[in-house]
Amino acid sequence: MSSNASNNKPTIAELHKILATGKSLDQTITKELGYPDLTDLFSTGASDVYTTSFASLKQELVSITDKQFPEQIKSKIDETRCRSFVGILKEIKRAWISLDHYLYLWDYNTGGDICEYVDQDQPITAVGLVKPKPGVFNPKIDYLLIVATALQIIPLGISVSEPTQLGEQSVVNLIAVNLAIPSDDISMRSVVGTTDGRIFMVGNPTGDETNNTGHLYELVYNVPTKWTGPLCQLVCRTENILNRFLPTPLKMKSDSRVKSVVIDSERKVLYILNFDSSIEVVYIGTHEYTPVIKYKSVIEHAQNMCRQHQRVCDPEEFLISSLHIIPKKESQKIYLMAMTTGGFRLYFSGHANVLRMYAPVSGTTDRPSTLELVHVRFPPAEANLHPDEPKASYHTTYYSRGTCISAKANKEFDSVHITALASVQQEQSSAISFGYTNINRMPFIETAASTDTKFRIAAIDEIMTGNELRELAQQLSDPQRTFVAVSIGSICAYHKKRPVDILERLIANYRPSNESQRKEIMTFFDEFGKAETCAMCLSIICDSGDKQTIDTATYLFFEYGGVPAASKANQAPNNYLAHADTMSGVTYSGKHDGFVLFLARLLGPIWTTKLFVPSKDGKIYVNSCSKEDNPFITVRRKLLRLKTFMDAHKGFHDPATISDPRFQTLDSKILALYLDEQRSVHELYLFLLQCIDSIEFSVFLWDANTRNTLQRYISVDTPSLLKDLDIKMMLTMQEGRDFCHELVITAVDEVTVKNAAAFNETVSTDLQQRCPVFFSRGDFFFFRGVEYIRRALHEDSENEKRFFLQQSLSQFQQASDQISEAHISSICSFYQAQSFHVGVVELMLDRAQKLDPQQQALAVFESGGQGDEASKALYDARTKTYNYIFLALKDARSLLQPKIDMGRRVPIADKAVYVKQVFESALQNKDPLFHYKLYYWYINENMTDELLAVDTEFLVPFFSKVVQDEYISLNFLWQYYRGKTQFYKSAICLTRLAEMPSDQITLEARMKYLAYARVNCRCGEKETDISNYTRVQLAERIDTRMNACRLQIRIQNILKNSGNIDAIAAAKELDYQLFDDERKLYSYAERFPQLQDLFKSI
Structure with missing residues (x-):
């Protein structure tokens, strides 16, 4: 263990500060992990404010690949020359294309693992990937691939074999499930499914040339019984219910015009879009299909909302082309977004009056009661558009996490348009909510960008990377959001530039002598704010592999990060760790707050991830992360890079004093601000060290649990804190720290049993090497003492047993004042059972001295209980400590009884001599308060005769002055x-x-x-x-x-x-x-x- 690590071991006072820092940082992490609720952005019925992204220097949406279909499929396209459909199955990382009755699936990243399905001879009209119902199919089946033709619906099982080695690709296998059913000459257009296995499809009668009719169907299948396989049927949800009981010639005609359907699995809601742009809402709870409302006047209401704006709107621009779910993470009140052919976005709520000034924040349920249009978002204004020129139509759209990407049909090819919530820092008024919606809301400002393509886009989707943080909260090393646009013949992938990507490009091209580049950097700082930009600089410093880029980012961090300032009396400081502990208050610099932001964003992905999860049978807890794909290790690697930066710039965080040469030219008021920020950054640095070691301790626990070390502790019937253990618990709660001690003791127990012969390989030694800072010096002494105790238990030799007990005492004495009350009690009980009462006496006397080195408790005693609260607390602490000694003395004295039952105690050769040694060890101490308490104990125990034989310097003063x-x-x-x-x-x-x-x-x-x-x-x-x-x-x-x-x-x-x-x-x-x-x-x-x-x- 390095001396540096030893110096950074937390004291008790520092540990309290670390936990306080963790609690403050928890607020920042919570904020960074969230998204602004859309309702906070909708201040009016319609909005059209866009800003040019800073990425306009380099396109915000950058095409990174334009891959042609695999040669085998391209050849088949040229051969068949028939109607085909394409799409993306992102859940299994596959693209698909149907060519007549042929269906091909392939890995869109590599172009490999081509899977062909040709087991039927009808043209395929629709393909969809859905989750199967639990317990219906073979457990190996991960998904169902629904293949629809005009004659039948064919479900196929999908099994995905993930790669086991680097460089391998996943393999998709098709499995027959024997569940095909007739489609009654219905050509399905789309297939969607719920997370619990329900399957819905939209289709129209084969041969309908207008294509403006359609019904909603549900493919209903059940768990197989003992005598039959899965029962399957196709139910039309939009036809007259009487038709289900009438023969085909007698069925009543229906005017259903279903265009598409989307499902909100979170809220159990299905939305039906009709060709007339009306929207139907259906609640689909467990086995339910309950229509809620049909919203027919969407276009009319949208036009009314737009009348206050000067832009002229064509009614045809409000025809809805697609519906998109707004997840609860983005808004608790806005349920749905509709994209129109003219690029307007219509936002709907599932309850009435949610945006009114005094609309209650809580009390509503997820189940919608209506569908209300609450906001219309105009598309970005188009430049150089001739008034007589027909407007192009938005026909394909993808929406997620505030980003909307649409394909717009031009004369020959499509263009791709993207809008996203602006990441720039916006001034916003402060408002306090007392259970009602805030009157003051953030402005709804978005960036807009577009790019041309050389194909017609059939589908747009996003490649899931597992990173769902806001753009500002993402680091340079985090994968950028990747979108794919598929057409007949090619797949184009796009990266969306983030602010940190833009800043990295600016820094890479930065030359101090170039005035225009310097202005660009300053503009970036002004646009995003010092704190955000400093956080991005740290991300670039820690993630970039280019030395010049790192050096430039470091220079910008310190040069433009600002300085601390005094907060005005009526100004709430914009600090991420709240106010400083000063009378005037401090607004910290961008460097300080940028460091806080960066640290919070690094910790965010693992902050509340539980270390252990229940096993499948629920009897024990198993590790939540594997060694192969462990986000904790990734975060620790990033934290170590941040530590390297901090260690290279100690002046940024080392504790400073007034005599520091850097501050000699500052006046006293400014000096106080600098010292306050320096102190705060130093506390953050200590917290950073704790974060690194807490992750390493987590790995230690996983290793121990893999060896079944922790199973004995966590498989008990009583609830365990293990199910709640996470990094947040370790770094913000004293209860979490205490529980970590218990887990170490549990590991010590198991390791000592298995490796009794190799005592050098101890848990405490392993922990000191792995996480030297997470535990204090006292903790390691305590762990070592526990190890000696466990070793003594497994020794047969009395001399060896006594040796290890004495060694444990020596270790405990090094940290006697830091051991918890519960552990002290356990140690004393163990020592007594091992006939080591002297250990109790010496340990407790040492603890009393360290708890109260200035003998303040004695002054309280001599003054008859008078004193300040701190002195009284020390007196109580000493009294508790002495009580353990008195219990040990009483227990030792009981050994002299003629028929004492030794039970499981260690036998004693000469009890009289042993007891005499125990009492002598107590009387030899020079602690006056202890002696006074001891003499009182003698008197209360009717041991006056024994007390007469005592010869100490405190006895006469006790009876002459104290009694x-x-x-x-x-x-x-x-x-x-x-x-x-x-x-x-x-x-x-x-x-x-x-x-x-x-x-x-x-x-x-x-x-x-x-x-x-x-x-x-x-x-x-x-x-x-x-x-x-x-x-x-x-x-x-x-x-x-x-x-x-x-x-x-x-x-x-x-x-x-x-x-x-x-x-x-x-x-x-x-x-x-x-x-x-x-x-x-x-x-x-x-x-x-x-x-x-x-x-x-x-």
């Missing part, structure tokens, strides 16, 4: 002094006992004390440190008191024997004290005549 009960104090001290042959002091204590007013001492006892005092006084004649005069004075005092006591005893006896109730009570009063003057007794003679003879004789 408030003078009777207990003097009664102990006279015996203690006599045992130490300090007879004069013993006599003094006895005399004071006899003289003290107390209802605990009778006159006979006082007389006895005085007699003992007289004896001790005579025995002290040989004490050279006491003068003869002093001793004589004490003897005279004792004699005087003895005479007074004799007189009181005579009076008491007379009163007791009188039989008078008052006299007996008065006799009892005489026990309370000795009267030093006989005249004080005359009052008794006045009250009781029977005493007069006695007083006359005196």
Whole structure:
């Protein structure tokens, strides 16, 4: 372990700051993972604001490949020269084309793995890929490929074999499922499916030349029974229900004009688009088909919304060409988007009045109650378009995550048009929501770009990369969004440029001497903001392989990242880690906030990913990530690159002081801002180190779980935190940190059992090498101590066992103040069971000293419990610590009982000697508060006789100053002094006992004390440190008191024997004290005549 790693190990205070930093960063991560809800963008009924993307220097949509179909398929196209259909099956990474009755599938990335289906002789009209219903087919079948002809519907099973080695490609296999059914001379146009296996199709009667009719069909199939296979039937959902029971000649005609259908599997809703641009809404919950509404006046309502804009709109431009689902991730209220032939986008909600000023935010369900047009988005204005020139039609559209790509038909070929939410930083007013929609909303601004093609586009889709972050949240190394446009004969792939891609290109071409390039960079900083641009610079620094690009990005980061500034009184600082802990508040620089953004975006993909998931049988938990495809490892690699950057620029994050030469020219106010930001960045750097090591610790847990080390812990019946464990839990919650300790202990248990002979290969050593910073120095000492304890358990030799116990104690003492209360209790119980009570005493005494090195608890004790809260807390902590020792002492003392059941305890040869050693280890300590508490424990345990044998420097002060009960104090001290042959002091204590007013001492006892005092006084004649005069004075005092006591005893006896109730009570009063003057007794003679003879004789 390097010294640098050792220096970065967190202290307890730093750990609290790390957890606080994690909680603050969690808010940023949550924000970065989300999308702006579309309802926050719709301030009016229609909008048309577009901005020229910064990517206009280089096209925002860049064509990267234009692949021709495989030669085998191209030859077949030339041979057949018949009507064909093409499409993309992105779920299995395949393109498809139907040529008459031939169907071909192939890998659109490589052009390989060509799969041919020719087992039927009818022209294919539609092809669709759907998920199968669970439990119906062979488990090897991943999807169903629906092949539709005019005569039959043929479902085929699809099995995908993923590559096992680098360079291999996936293989698709077609599997017959024997589920073909007649299509009743219906030519299907499209096939869609739900995530739970329902299949819907749109078709029209074969030979319908107008192609403006159509029905919606559902292919219904069920789980096979014991006696039959899957039952399958084709149900028309849009015909009159009576037709299902009538023969074909008698069926009623239908005016159904279904054009297409889309399914919202999240909300269980199906939308039907008709040729007249009306939209039908159907709820399709489990086994349901419930029509909700048919929206007929879409075009009219859209035109009304657009009247406030100056652009002239042709009604035909509002004919709807396609429908697109708005997922819940993009909006909780907007359900559907419709693309028109004129490029208008119409947005619909499933509930009424969702955009009204005081529309409730919550309370609505996913199930739609209506369909309401809430917003119309104009297409980008076209330049150089002649008024008389016919407008081209948008005919094919793909929409996802705020990006809309459409194919527009021109004279010869199609052009591709893209619109996307603008990534530029927009000023927005702050608004607080109290359960209602915000009045102030973000402006709906989009970028727009287009590119020409040399073909007619049949379908557009997106290649899924697994990266669904917003463009600004993506890193340079993240795959760009890739879209494919397929035509008859070729597939063209497009990359959408992100801001970080644009900045990288600007940086790669940047020359400091070129003024225009410098202005471009400054414009970029202004357009996207310092924080966002600095985050992009960090992404380029960590991901680019070009040294010059990295150097330039580093220069721009520090040169244009800005400086911290004081926040105004009425200004909310735009800091991603909230306000600084200063009176004035700080708005951090773009460098600081850019670092926060970049770190949050790196952590986002794994922040809440659970480390363990239930197994298929639900009995245990298994690793959530495999070694081959582990996003945690990828993120850790990126974090290490960021650490390399930070280590190379220590001035950016190292703790700074006022004496730092960099700050000598700054005034005090600005200096405070710089120091505050420096402190904050340093805390972020420490958090970065924790992030790196938390991922490595996750890998350690996976390795341990693979070896079944954790199974014993996680397979118990009681709920375990293991199901909730993620990086967020580790870095934001004390509960998560504590649970990590428990997992390490579990790993120690298993490793110690399996590798008892090779103790050098320990869990603590492995962790110190893997994640030296994640745990504190105290944690590693604790883990090592646990390892020694486990080793001691498996030793047969008493000497070896004792050796490992002593080693464990040494390790625990290094971190005694950092061990949790629960672990301390377990350690003490274990030590007692192993007959190692001395270990409890020494560990707890060391813990008490480290918890309270300044002896503040003693001051609280001596002041009768007075003190500040911190001192009182230390006193309570010490008291808890001492209690473990007292329990151990009591347990050790119980060993002296004659018939003690040792149970599973380690046997002890000489119990008396052992117990004596335990008590001596406690008494040898020099902690005054412990001694005081210990003596109280002796007294409470009725061990006064044993306490008299104790000889410590704290015993006499305890009884003379601490013990408030003078009777207990003097009664102990006279015996203690006599045992130490300090007879004069013993006599003094006895005399004071006899003289003290107390209802605990009778006159006979006082007389006895005085007699003992007289004896001790005579025995002290040989004490050279006491003068003869002093001793004589004490003897005279004792004699005087003895005479007074004799007189009181005579009076008491007379009163007791009188039989008078008052006299007996008065006799009892005489026990309370000795009267030093006989005249004080005359009052008794006045009250009781029977005493007069006695007083006359005196």
